[in-house]
Amino acid sequence: MKNLLVLGGGTAGTMSANKLRKVLPSEEWTVTVVDKDDHHDYQPGYLFIPFGIYQPDEVTKSRRKYISDDIPVVYGDIDRVDAEACTVSLVDGTVLPYDQLVIATGVTPRPDQTPGMDDEGSWYVDVFDFYTHEGTTKLAEKLRTWKGGRLVVQIVEMPIKCPVAPLEFAFLAEAFFTQKGMRDKVEMTYVTPLPGAFTKPLCSSRMGHLLTDRDIKLESDYMVERIDTENKVVVSYDEREVPYDLLVTVPLNMGADFVARSGLGNELNLVPVDKHTQLSKKFDNIWALGDANDIPASKAGSVAHFEVEIFVDNFLEHVAGTPMTGAFDGHANCFIETGYGKAMLIDFNYDTEPLPGKFPYAGVGPMSLLKESKLNHQGKLAFRWAYWNVLMPGRPMPIPALMSMSGKEVPVS
Amino acid sequence: MPVTTIAGHEIHVDDEGFMTEYDEWSEDLGKELAAAIGVEMSDDTWGPIKFLRDDFKAEGGHTPTLRRVSTVGGFDTKKLFEMFPKKPAKKMAYIAGLPKPAGCV
Numbered sequence: 223m224k225n226l227l228v229l230g231g232g233t234a235g236t237m238s239a240n241k242l243r244k245v246l247p248s249e250e251w252t253v254t255v256v257d258k259d260d261h262h263d264y265q266p267g268y269l270f271i272p273f274g275i276y277q278p279d280e281v282t283k284s285r286r287k288y289i290s291d292d293i294p295v296v297y298g299d300i301d302r303v304d305a306e307a308c309t310v311s312l313v314d315g316t317v318l319p320y321d322q323l324v325i326a327t328g329v330t331p332r333p334d335q336t337p338g339m340d341d342e343g344s345w346y347v348d349v350f351d352f353y354t355h356e357g358t359t360k361l362a363e364k365l366r367t368w369k370g371g372r373l374v375v376q377i378v379e380m381p382i383k384c385p386v387a388p389l390e391f392a393f394l395a396e397a398f399f400t401q402k403g404m405r406d407k408v409e410m411t412y413v414t415p416l417p418g419a420f421t422k423p424l425c426s427s428r429m430g431h432l433l434t435d436r437d438i439k440l441e442s443d444y445m446v447e448r449i450d451t452e453n454k455v456v457v458s459y460d461e462r463e464v465p466y467d468l469l470v471t472v473p474l475n476m477g478a479d480f481v482a483r484s485g486l487g488n489e490l491n492l493v494p495v496d497k498h499t500q501l502s503k504k505f506d507n508i509w510a511l512g513d514a515n516d517i518p519a520s521k522a523g524s525v526a527h528f529e530v531e532i533f534v535d536n537f538l539e540h541v542a543g544t545p546m547t548g549a550f551d552g553h554a555n556c557f558i559e560t561g562y563g564k565a566m567l568i569d570f571n572y573d574t575e576p577l578p579g580k581f582p583y584a585g586v587g588p589m590s591l592l593k594e595s596k597l598n599h600q601g602k603l604a605f606r607w608a609y610w611n612v613l614m615p616g617r618p619m620p621i622p623a624l625m626s627m628s629g630k631e632v633p634v635s
Numbered sequence: 636m637p638v639t640t641i642a643g644h645e646i647h648v649d650d651e652g653f654m655t656e657y658d659e660w661s662e663d664l665g666k667e668l669a670a671a672i673g674v675e676m677s678d679d680t681w682g683p684i685k686f687l688r689d690d691f692k693a694e695g696g697h698t699p700t701l702r703r704v705s706t707v708g709g710f711d712t713k714k715l716f717e718m719f720p721k722k723p724a725k726k727m728a729y730i731a732g733l734p735k736p737a738g739c740v
Binding site for chain 2: 379380381385386389414415416417420421422423425429443445447459460474488489497516518520554556558568570576
């Protein structure tokens with residue numbers, strides 16, 4: 223009997239375990255998932271909680287419930303992977319042997335990596351993240367009674383989960399304050415380490431106006447050195463100071479600490495893998511899926527989804543000793559909330575920047591690419607249902623895993 | 636992609652003048668590109684540029700972030716801001732003949 227061990231029961235872990243269990247013969251393979259708890263959060267929902275669009279208890283479900291009954295789930299904290307011995311040790315002393323290992327333990331915001339950020343007395347008082355259940359819930363409480371002042375939305379460094387979410391947060395916050403009749407009491411600044419809020423030519427020309435239209439100031443090429451919580455200023459390495467009354471930060475995102483302890487990670491604890499197959503560059507029987515790997519694609523559920531589709535066939539070929547024929551292209555498909563009941567949709571991959579057009583069907587849509595529409599917003603809200611009922615169980619989605627040029631308009635340069 | 640000529644070399648660049656062909660780059664070109672944005676190359680400034688070149692190749696075509704230049708390359712971030720004022724990530728990529736750091740949108 224061979225063991226496939228999947229570390230992490232989130233988006234990539236749940237999908238890959240469920241899909242592989244269906245195709246691996248049960249008399250040859252066991253499939254086991256390891257996770258620390260039974261709370262599976264619909265992470266795209268975090269964005270809506272601060273503005274009361276979703277309630278905190280609406281985004282969490284049982285992991286167990288979404289993992290097929292014939293897949294055992296082991297609950298425990300992972301201590302380390304011994305890649306030579308092919309075992310995973312848990313903190314409680316349990317040792318799990320594997321023939322094939324999937325690392326799908328994602329990334330976590332790490333406020334401890336920026337001096338001052340998680341200082342007691344300011345963290346979750348006037349400095350918040352919104353990428354954790356706790357952070358977004360506490361931010362919702364804060365915003366409910368906040369009287370206004372300087373709101374700074376700040377990203378520490380790329381890569382981050384859902385790279386468009388900080389922009390979405392800024393747009394939704396602007397609409398939230400406007401609708402509350404207090405927009406004139408809030409001064410908004412968007413702070414990014416990138417050369418701009420938008421860095422791709424078409425996005426920049428089509429969306430760049432959104433910040434200026436809504437009177438959101440931009441501070442770009444900003445490398446934060448520390449948060450001076452006493453004087454309430456963000457300080458950069460080149461000594462630019464951005465004062466805040468409320469700081470909504472996206473801390474450095476890092477992979478799990480056990481990845482580092484096991485010698486499997488890069489400087490951010492991300493597992494280096496082949497960008498087309500997600501097979502480890504170091505070990506022939508270790509894969510890393512979703513946010514946990516280092517591929518130059520967005521860290522997003524849609525990427526995890528498309529990646530898993532390609533991975534399943536590659537896995538079967540690889541364990542059969544034949545060459546892998548699938549090649550993941552970095553396909554991502556993301557809604558971008560722009561506030562006031564509208565959203566944009568972008569569809570892109572490693573080589574193709576987000577283009578305008580219609581999606582998924584040329585001429586018909588019904589979604590519009592790189593353009594604000596109410597339907598896109600409804601699509602984003604409807605996606606929560608699809609996540610739990612179509613994606614997690616491993617049912618087919620009517621969107622191809624590899625990006626298609628159908629419906630996209632290529633600008634003539 | 637537009638083609639431009641710098642110091643007698645024909646190179647492919649994007650709309651912002653960033654080189655698009657890794658192998659068209661040379662140290663001579665790097666020096667010219669640096670001069671074009673007001674940076675004079677020295678032993679100190681070549682360090683991070685060479686790290687960027689090597690890391691890009693080793694990592695499969697991904698320009699390293701500023702944090703990576705500091706934590707993996709071992710270059711002090713404050714010094715990078717002194718050597719390549721205001722926009723070190725963008726300026727270093729430009730001189731090294733690599734794509735500028737970009738997000739997904």
